[in-house]
Amino acid sequence: MRSLIDILDLSVEEIDALISDAESIIADPGRYADCCRGKQLAALFFEPSTRTRLSFESAMLALGGQVLSVTGAGMSSVSKGESIADTIKTVSCYADIIAMRHPQDGAALVAANSTQLPVINAGDGGHNHPTQTLADLLTIHREKGRLGHLAVGVCGDLKYGRTVHSLIAAMSRYPGIRFVLISPEALRVPDYVTDGMNRMGIPYTQTASLENALPDLDILYMTRIQRERFFDPALYEALKDSYILTADKMRLARPDMCVMHPLPRVNEISVAVDSDPRACYFKQMFNGKMMRMALIRKLLSDPATPAPRADLYHHLRCMNPRCVCQTEQELQPAFFRVPGDKEIYRCLYCEMQAR
Amino acid sequence: MRSLIDILDLSVEEIDALISDAESIIADPGRYADCCRGKQLAALFFEPSTRTRLSFESAMLALGGQVLSVTGAGMSSVSKGESIADTIKTVSCYADIIAMRHPQDGAALVAANSTQLPVINAGDGGHNHPTQTLADLLTIHREKGRLGHLAVGVCGDLKYGRTVHSLIAAMSRYPGIRFVLISPEALRVPDYVTDGMNRMGIPYTQTASLENALPDLDILYMTRIQRERFFDPALYEALKDSYILTADKMRLARPDMCVMHPLPRVNEISVAVDSDPRACYFKQMFNGKMMRMALIRKLLSDPATPAPRADLYHHLRCMNPRCVCQTEQELQPAFFRVPGDKEIYRCLYCEMQAR
Amino acid sequence: MRSLIDILDLSVEEIDALISDAESIIADPGRYADCCRGKQLAALFFEPSTRTRLSFESAMLALGGQVLSVTGAGMSSVSKGESIADTIKTVSCYADIIAMRHPQDGAALVAANSTQLPVINAGDGGHNHPTQTLADLLTIHREKGRLGHLAVGVCGDLKYGRTVHSLIAAMSRYPGIRFVLISPEALRVPDYVTDGMNRMGIPYTQTASLENALPDLDILYMTRIQRERFFDPALYEALKDSYILTADKMRLARPDMCVMHPLPRVNEISVAVDSDPRACYFKQMFNGKMMRMALIRKLLSDPATPAPRADLYHHLRCMNPRCVCQTEQELQPAFFRVPGDKEIYRCLYCEMQAR
Numbered sequence A, B, C: 001m002r003s004l005i006d007i008l009d010l011s012v013e014e015i016d017a018l019i020s021d022a023e024s025i026i027a028d029p030g031r032y033a034d035c036c037r038g039k040q041l042a043a044l045f046f047e048p049s050t051r052t053r054l055s056f057e058s059a060m061l062a063l064g065g066q067v068l069s070v071t072g073a074g075m076s077s078v079s080k081g082e083s084i085a086d087t088i089k090t091v092s093c094y095a096d097i098i099a100m101r102h103p104q105d106g107a108a109l110v111a112a113n114s115t116q117l118p119v120i121n122a123g124d125g126g127h128n129h130p131t132q133t134l135a136d137l138l139t140i141h142r143e144k145g146r147l148g149h150l151a152v153g154v155c156g157d158l159k160y161g162r163t164v165h166s167l168i169a170a171m172s173r174y175p176g177i178r179f180v181l182i183s184p185e186a187l188r189v190p191d192y193v194t195d196g197m198n199r200m201g202i203p204y205t206q207t208a209s210l211e212n213a214l215p216d217l218d219i220l221y222m223t224r225i226q227r228e229r230f231f232d233p234a235l236y237e238a239l240k241d242s243y244i245l246t247a248d249k250m251r252l253a254r255p256d257m258c259v260m261h262p263l264p265r266v267n268e269i270s271v272a273v274d275s276d277p278r279a280c281y282f283k284q285m286f287n288g289k290m291m292r293m294a295l296i297r298k299l300l301s302d303p304a305t306p307a308p309r310a311d312l313y314h315h316l317r318c319m320n321p322r323c324v325c326q327t328e329q330e331l332q333p334a335f336f337r338v339p340g341d342k343e344i345y346r347c348l349y350c351e352m353q354a355r
Helices: A012-027 A050-062 A084-091 A107-112 A130-144 A162-171 A191-200 A210-216 A233-243 A271-275 A281-301 B012-027 B050-062 B084-091 B107-112 B130-144 B162-171 B191-200 B210-216 B233-243 B271-275 B281-301 C012-027 C050-062 C084-091 C107-112 C130-144 C162-171 C191-200 C210-216 C233-243 C271-275 C281-301
Strands: A040-045 A066-070 A097-102 A119-124 A150-155 A177-182 A204-207 A219-222 A258-260 A335-338 A341-347 B040-045 B066-070 B097-102 B119-124 B150-155 B177-182 B204-207 B219-222 B258-260 B335-338 B341-347 C040-045 C066-070 C097-102 C119-124 C150-155 C177-182 C204-207 C219-222 C258-260 C335-338 C341-347
Touching (some): A012 A281, A040 C050, A050 A130, A050 A281, A050 B066, A084 C281, A097 A107, A097 A281, A107 A119, A119 A130, A130 A162, A130 A258, A150 A162, A150 A210, A162 A191, A210 A233, A258 A281, B012 B130, B050 B130, B050 C066, B097 B107, B130 B219, B162 B177, B281 C084, C040 C084, C050 C097, C050 C119, C050 C281, C097 C107, C107 C119, C119 C281, C150 C162, C162 C177, C210 C233, C258 C281
Parallel strands (some): A040 A097, A097 A119, B219 B258
């Protein structure tokens, strides 16, 4: 492990080790206050995400390291037409580790392939955001004492919610997980998510009613429903209140249920729920910093090289307009086969299926 | 004392202690170079104010601490509709102390009420900016050796100049203070300022002539007059030169008068005055950093909780369009009574009088 | 030496000493990890240049110092009409050394004249960028073992390329240098550059053919040709490919030639050349950081005051619209005479010849 691009780059054992490291840091942060002394993290935020940036920067500073920060429209050289690879090669002359947020799917992989430094994907378009999922897993582990044998409800916009897809993928690898997918008809999870659960034999139910689902859950993961996702505004108006978590609805839930949310919220969880001991969304923020401390420390001390890539195919063209391969200079298209299905090729960068 | 929202949150004794601390830091900065080691200051500038931001950041770094910096349009999550309270709760997971600048009146109080961390108000709209006043007080103390028994001239835009109102409020608590209020008719101090001085028995005079006022002053506090404040541009043109401090006018002043200005200046003090030993406005900048060092150190080491609030009333509505209570999600209106006048209620957040 | 505004502020001996210092830092960076402990660098980037900013910040952090960073449209006070001198005087109350990038020619000199702190010019308009040239010189020294007795090709836009003009000026002071100036007719070096070489007796040739020039070079310094520089787009289209360095063209070059580029590149060097051991442009980035470490350390420890200025003349007016003297408040015009030609006066700030 040298870079972290996708949560599935990490084995279950590696995730468990990171969680254990993070819990050690929480127990005795002073022991880690100098472990990255003399190291520099470049936080390259080519797309704004202030809370993620602050979480990375705060984590690095708490380890005794230093931070180089790029925000806003990104590197000024990018506006002159510089490629991601050149930007990363330059930053690699200055820093020891890179956390990058970028609006294009696959940008983080291009970055990782351009440098010897560890690269942490802090969000590449609508594609991956693995440190969010690590924060979620640490939160569940700290609240419930385990990552398996849980009834996990996910609620809201399950169609476009990248956070939810990653959480489902990551938790599906633990035993005894059952998902309850709570959303309006129009915002159900995409087929590839249910296909994945079916293939792995993970039980799940789909429902439109948060109230019906609530009594049965160990975890409730809330996300926001955006008005723009609906063709019919009247439908949005009719539905929206049923997906707002209120103190009233919380009476239906178990006394030890854990409410999570990736934040920011707008109004999908009432402020009145904040004082409920089951509300864990601000703990998630704290856990995110702790997980990033564990991860940065791990990547800076781990000499291991990444596993060799699977066979790649170069005869296809990616059709995803947001994929980094559409713009990156002299980048060869590359596709991999989905294991168990020889007919499906996916873009190495954005994972969209080739047609 | 845990947060600093308004200069009047500090007693005269607390201000004197901070001044004494700042003077100790100036005398031997090396002694304080590690006293905030391992701590992080979040400098949240939701509205640009580069010099104030740099002053806070430089102060924290000089204490051995570290800085998380947010500038420009603020947190990206805010543009998604996040409340101030949620932003502050998130940042509280990362930092140890918060300095916040925000365009809305009362935003700093909302922030302080949302967190266990100390919050320093670095300017909330046109309302308060207490560390500016602390810098002014330290400057006067260092230049004159005392904070009482002084003739203090304030010159320029006294109607909209928040800095001047705070300075008058803070200095009115020291014995033997006399104010000379120098401004065009149209830009005199608001009634609530003169009412305050009358109530406390503070002598003051109002004049339109800087030249007449000069010979009599220990302190001259200059501020800028903006063209936009005048309905009649011809009036502005006729007046503006009389409020520009030149080397010529300085000949009318005492040899130990102290010239102050909150900066930035445009042309209200001639560059030729800079080399006059009585010019103290760049010293004010230095003193501002020293005062912020003293304040950050104090707040990070002080376990005291804030005094209980006075009785609050919730039956009124604030009419100030710039008050944070107009937009902050699920924030209950709150008003307090002005002591000695049972008929007047003021908004807890922006202090505007309810009607 | 207290400030660095122009590469020619440094004698050959001072440059050699800085190169030697930088090579010591490269050999044993740990020895320097604390040598600026307790010091603060203000990185004032009033114009975006992310890679230069990161290079300075990373250099200061690697020396154990701290960084105050201003990016984007600059200080908010500047938009209120504050002069450069006032901004610098304020920042001087916070920091120990200043690196400044500014869009106006001569801005760095105004800054240096406003403060007792060392100022490093990180680019003032199209005028000077001396730390770029220092990085170039260190790269040549490390790659070739010497700075004299070299055939130096410079290729691309030689008319507007400030980097190239500085490099020619700096290298002309070493023995045995020969220049090959490779550009389209329309983008040849300005007369003042060839005049300088003629005056100093430096041999040079001018050619339009990169392929013809290649076999003979020790150094090839590439720059970008921008479409906007051509009146006739058809001419640009006809020419552009001949100034793109490809793996094919590299076969014509010596096995020990060194390819340089100030970066960012767009397509003027093919990505395929990156893996050629003669490609040195990313090494230049690394060397830039090392040189800035040597320079910051030197300026912070050097008590020497600058040499007295040559005689100045104040009876002329600068006609350069981008010169800082057009806007800086109460700045007296100043001109110097070019040695050896009593008829020529140049503006002290932008060096443009008075008419």
